[in-house]
Amino acid sequence: MASNQPAPEAPSPFRSDTVGGEERTWEEWNPTEESIRPVRGRHRVAKQRGLARSSTVLGVGVIAAVGAGGMATAQSKPPVSISLPDSIADNLPDAKSLPGMSAFMSDDSDAGTGPATDASPLTTAGITAAEAEQGATDAGEALRARILQQAEQQQAGAAAEAKAAEEKAAAEQAAAQAAKQQSKAEADAAAEKKAAEEAAKKKAEAERLAKLAASYAVPTSSYTITTAYGQAGSMWSSGYHTGLDFAAPTGTPVKAVHSGTVKSAGWSGSYGYHTVLVLDDGTEVSYSHQSSMDVTAGQKVSTGETIGRVGSTGNSTGPHLHLEVHTAGGSAVDPMSWLRGKGLTV
Structure with a gap:
């Protein structure tokens, strides 16, 4: 005979115990509910899962972090395994599906079908x-x-x-x-x-x-120059010597310095016997203190012709020829310079 027994009660999630005479109730812990802290940074988890699958990917991460200087160190370290709870790991995307990651992933199953991967060592990064x-x-x-x-x-x-x-x-x-x-x-x-x-x-x-x-000649010979032109002294009325004196013995011939015409010939006071010769260019040459004269006024003479003799007539202290030269305009010039200008040596 069947008996009607009450159905067993469903197990309660709460449990009670007596501690120190007091009854306490605890809720049974369910690890599938919200007590599990949500995982944030899903992209970081995916990256960690990919790193767990391949040590080569770990090396790429190390290169990005430390640069070319740490590549050799990263290559020498062993791969690091990272484990996650299955409830999280099952929901992560495959590392090969991430952009730029498929080239770094290789499995035995893809060894013959996938593209070839550059197997150069990490230390060659940055080499041209x-x-x-x-x-x-x-x-x-x-x-x-x-x-x-x-x-x-x-x-x-x-x-x-x-x-x-x-x-x-x-x-x-x-x-x-x-x-x-x-x-x-x-x-x-x-x-x-x-x-x-x-x-x-x-x-x-x-x-x-x-x-x-x-065509010119020295007025006398055997002479000595005693007094130059322009020399000052009380002996001359003008206060200075107006000619050039050639001291020579009495009777020494006096010659025409150039061809010309005798303007005058005769006694002239302090000049004694005095002869004036006008040359072809108008220059006048006078000869004074002669002892005698051999020409007359108006007479034409040639160069070197004797026109008189050396003497000491007039205002004279001894036998000599006093020679003066005047331009056509009447200006007195130095006889020494004039004679030398004609090429004569005096």
Whole structure:
């Protein structure tokens, strides 16, 4: 006979115990409810899951964190395993589905079908193709080589600039030296030309005077110059000597210095016997203190012809010829300079 027994009660989530005479009730812990703290940063979890699958991905992360200098250290460390609860791990996306991650993931099942992955060591990161062709295998050595190459290029540039400056200075010095030599050569040539011109001028003047001297003559011979033109003294009424004195023995011939016409010939007071000769150009030459005269007024004479004799007539202290020269205008000139200007030696 069946009996109606009450159905068993569902187990209560609450439980009661007696502690120290007091009854206490506890709620049974259900780990599937909200007591589990939600996981934040889902993208970070996915990255950790991918790192757990491959040590190569871990190496890539280390490279991104520490740069080329720590690649060798990262390569020497063992892979790190990261485990997550299944309730979280099951909801994470596959690491291969993340952008840029499939190239770093490799499984045995994809060994023959996936694209080939570059198996270069991490220490070669940052090495250029040219450096790789030259045999560079270490980033640090490659960087060091680049720095040394740059330093060598800078030194070569500085040396080239210094050499260019030296060449420029040498060229400027050579140009200055050449200009100096050219200036000296021009100065020497100008001096030689001037000297040649002066020599030619002197030669021409000598030739002219020689030719002119042939038509002029010294007024007397065997003479001594005693008193020059312009010499001051109380003996002369003008206060100075107006002619040139040729001291010579009495009777020494007096000659015409150039061809001309006798203007006057006779006694002239303090001048004694006095003769005036007018030359072809109008110059007047007078002869004083003669002892005698051999010409008369209006007579034409030639160069060197005797016109009188040396004496001491008039205002004289001894036998001598007093010679005076006046231009056509009547101005007195120094007889010494005039005679020498005609090429005569007095």
